[in-house]
Amino acid sequence: xxxxQFNSYDPIQWHGTTILCVRRDGQVAMAGDGQVTxxxxxxxxxxxxxxxxxxxxxxxxxxxxxxxxxxxxLERLEKKLERYPNQLERACVELAQDWRTDRYLxxxxxxxxxxxxxxxxTLTGNGDVLEPEDGVLAIGSGGNYAMAAAxxxxxxxxxxxxxxxxxxxxxxxxxxxxxxxxLVVETLLVKG
Numbered sequence: 001x002x003x004x005q006f007n008s009y010d011p012i013q014w015h016g017t018t019i020l021c022v023r024r025d026g027q028v029a030m031a032g033d034g035q036v037t038x039x040x041x042x043x044x045x046x047x048x049x050x051x052x053x054x055x056x057x058x059x060x061x062x063x064x065x066x067x068x069x070x071x072x073x074l075e076r077l078e079k080k081l082e083r084y085p086n087q088l089e090r091a092c093v094e095l096a097q098d099w100r101t102d103r104y105l106x107x108x109x110x111x112x113x114x115x116x117x118x119x120x121x122t123l124t125g126n127g128d129v130l131e132p133e134d135g136v137l138a139i140g141s142g143g144n145y146a147m148a149a150a151x152x153x154x155x156x157x158x159x160x161x162x163x164x165x166x167x168x169x170x171x172x173x174x175x176x177x178x179x180x181x182x183l184v185v186e187t188l189l190v191k192g
Contacts, residue, residue, distance in 0.1 A: 017049055018142030018172050018179040019062035021113045021120050022150050023135035024161040026190045028115045030060040031165040033142070033173060034182035036067070042180075050184045054081050058116055059088060060186050064140035065110030073099070073110055073123070088116045092129045100127035111139045117190045135161075142176030162187050 019032045032049035035042060050062040053074070061077065063070035076098065080091035092114060099105045105125070112123040115137075122130040122137050130137075134154065138147035149168035153159060159167075162185055173179045 017064045018140040018146050019049060019064050019113050020146040020150060020165050020168055021115050021137040022161040022165045023120055027161045027187055028190060029161040029165040029185055029187045030062050030115060031169045031183050031185040032062045033169060033179045035180040037178050045180055046182045048184050050186050052186055053078055055085060060115045060188060062113045063110050069108035070110035072108060073112055088119055092121050092123055096123055096127045096129045099125050113137050113139055117188055142172035142179035145175045146172035
């Protein structure tokens, strides 16, 4: 096979995962599928791509993309949070600035979602720190499917953010071949 087929910028070979964050009625939930793929082969089906971080586990973080790169970003975010405790937005902006300007970090091929009791953000290597208008964020190869499903499910009365996240991820897994139904879901109650 031609080496160029495996370059990171080749959208045919580079596939992430699906991470979804939903904020509703005093709760924020983040869900991630467990599928790890290399090209068109499933390597693992139960990876944990969503976790609680920070002091007392009060921040949810999920990642899509190259695993080693994502862990590098997660580690950097935790260091920023140590430097700026209880300031998730500032820690995210500082990480995004480093990510955009540092030659090593610019080569990382991953994206992150982070959330605490007050805010949810998408972090990208372009220096973006994006907060949703409607409380729904998603990244990864099945992200658009999960986001569309979650937005539709927000109109259903009585569903919690966790229930919306699980249902939306199921819909995404039914559509995206790089997403499975082996979910990890973490939640936080929003103080009010």
